[in-house]
Amino acid sequence: MKLKIQLYLWKQVFFLSIDSTLPSCLPANTQENSDRDITNGLIKKILSRTEAQACNSRDVIPPHISQICDELFVIHEKLQRESSAQREYALQLQEQECFLTEREALLFRHEAVLAKIRGVEEEVHTKFGIIKEQHEAEVKQLTEALREITKENRRLKSSFDTLKEMNDSLRKQLSDVTELNKKLEGQARKVQARLENLQRKHEFLMVQKSKNICQVVQKSKPVKQEKGMGTSKTTKLPLSSQVYELLTFLMDWISDQHLSKIKIQEEREDNHKLRVTQTSKKTCTQEKCMKLLPIAAEQLQWMPFVNPKLHVPVIKFIYWSIRQLDTGVQHAILASTMRRLGEDIFKGIVSKRNPHSSSEEFAEGKSKSAAFFKSSCLPLRFLSTLVVLKTVTQVDYLAQAFDSLHVDLKTDEGKALFLEYQCVPVILSHLKISSRVLLSSALDGLLQMTMESGSLQPFLEACSNESFFHTCSALLRSPKLDVQILEKLSVLLQKLSRIKSNKKMFELFALHQTIQELHRTTNPDHAFLCINLNSILLNLGLLRNNSLTSSLSTSH
Structure with a gap:
């Protein structure tokens, strides 16, 4: 249970x-x-x-x-x-x-x-x-107004185009007329100069002819024709040579005592008041030189029959007269004379007949010549080279002239002549970036003067002026300058930087800043250029500041 x-x-x-x-x-x-x-x-x-x-x-x-x-x-x-x-x-x-x-x-x-x-x-x-409805209504109104304005603008544009075409055609016609006018003016100046030259030549020949006739009438005797011919030869040539001796001595005197001293005063003058007072004298001298140069150019044809020792004073007088006419306007007035003068001096004069010779000598065909640029005499060749550099524009002629100048400057006598005839302005006129072919040759001539000699210090003093530093500044600022040109120019500036008074010139044309920029941007592979730039900055006292600023910039 x-x-x-x-x-x-x-x-x-x-x-x-x-x-x-x-x-x-x-x-x-x-x-x-x-x-x-x-x-x-x-x-x-x-x-x-x-x-x-x-x-x-x-x-x-x-x-x-x-x-x-x-x-x-x-x-x-x-x-x-x-x-x-x-x-x-x-x-x-x-x-x-x-x-x-x-x-x-x-x-x-x-x-x-x-x-x-x-x-x-x-x-x-x-x-x-x-x-939106209001906006559409406004847009419709503005569109209609814009259409009206567009139509008006089209009408104005069509009228403007027609006016522009008319203006272009008139401008073209004006340019054509201007060019034609310039050509005609140039031709008129050339014709006028040629006419003046021919008039002077005609007057000179007429005077000479009258002198010859007077001499023949005065010295003619009842002798045989052959003896008369012989006496005329002996009397006329010595008289003409004596006249040329007198003229050349006067030319030499004027060149040394007047014309050369004027150029020295112009280059060394710093007071404006004195410049103003000398303007009238300078214009008077220029006018006289403009009148004498065509006559001197004509007399070159007679030089083969004159003693060669007398050639130097004539060419010297021509050179100093040309140096008085350094402005472009004066050169333009005497353009044909300058060109003919430069070509004659460059090529030389070859003549087969003396103006005082008889027909028998002309029949014999004995030619005489006067070599100026190709002369074996250094002073004559040097002066002829300077005249060619001042008057000729052909590049091949100028290249040969610079080569000759470079060879002559290798001697002490050539360097002394360079200083005597104040050649720095002549060379400066060819230191342009536009003429690259001649730029290197011109710098070679200046570098030849920087060699150690008794002429070095006077040459550096001749270069210590505003025109030289202005030219160097323009060259250094050019972006298309070759390294070789920079190296040559740096050598010249390195020599000039040793003179303490030139520091103002470097600062005046901002050359020190340009050189600092070149020193910073130059490729280290160009060791020679870097050394020269470094030396210039050291002489100007700028290298220490430059190094400090570079070290500060690197530390920052």
Whole structure:
């Protein structure tokens, strides 16, 4: 009987435990959860009693029943664990439910806000439609106005194009007329100069002819014709040579005592008042030189029949007269004379007949020549070279002149002549980036003067003027200058930087800044150029500052 009661109790416990393992989230409300907790407590009490009774009656229960009880107890424990897991899951579901409830309330609020926004959007759409209609109406009005303005602009453009075409045609006609006028003016100047030259030549020949006639009438005697011819030869030629000796001595005197000193005063003059006072004297001298040069150019044709020792004073006078006419306007007036003068001196004069000779000598065909540029006499050749450099424009002639000058400057006598005839301005006129062919040759001549000799210091003083530094500044600022030209120019500037008074010239034309920039950007492979630039900056006292600034920049 007791065994039946225990089995019944075990069945009740088992079914109750199965009911307790069901998920707690399934009940509809919390009241059911509390009832479930009460039943679980009762079950625990019953289990505790049955365990006590089982312990008391363990000795009575058969083994297979106790095994069943043990299995039921294991199942009970598993169900307890599952029940605790289900309770935890129920708590999570409850929290999720609260979260979803809050989200639902938030969504409801958002829906209310969206409803308000929809109402505002409808109002905006209506206002936008009104504004759009107004805008379309304004656009139509502006489009019509723009069409009218466009039509007016087209009309104005067509009229402007016609005016432009007329203006271009008139401008072209004006340029053609201007060019034609310039050509005619140039031709007129050339014709006028040629006419003046011919008039002077005609007057000179007429005077000479009258002198010859007078000499023949005065010295004619009743002798045989052959003796008369012989006496005329002996009397006329010495008289003409004596006249040329007198003229050449006068030319030499004027060149040394007047013309050369004028150029020295012009280059050394710094006072503005003195310049103004000497302007009238200079213009008077220039006018006289302009009158004498064509006559001197004509007299070159007579030089083959004159003593060669007298050639130097004539060429010297021509050179100093040309130096008085350094302005471009004066050169343009005497362009034909200058060109003919330079070509005659470059090529030399070859003549087959003396104006005072007889027809018998002319028949013999004895030719005489006067070599100026190609003369073996150094002073004559040097002066002729300077005249060619001042008058000739052909590049091949100028190249040969610079070669001759370079050879002559290798001697001390040539360097002395360079200083005597103040050749620095003559060379400066060819130091232009536009004439690259002659630029290197001109610098070679100047470099020849920088060789160690007694002429070095006077040469550097002759170069210590504004014109020389201005020319060097223009060359250094040119971006198309070759490295070889830079090296040659740096040698000249390095020599000039030794003179302390030249520091003002470097600063006046910003040469020190240009040299600093070259020193910074020059390729180190060009060692010779870098050394010269470094020496220039050192002589100017700028190398230390440059090194300090470079070190500061690197440290920063």
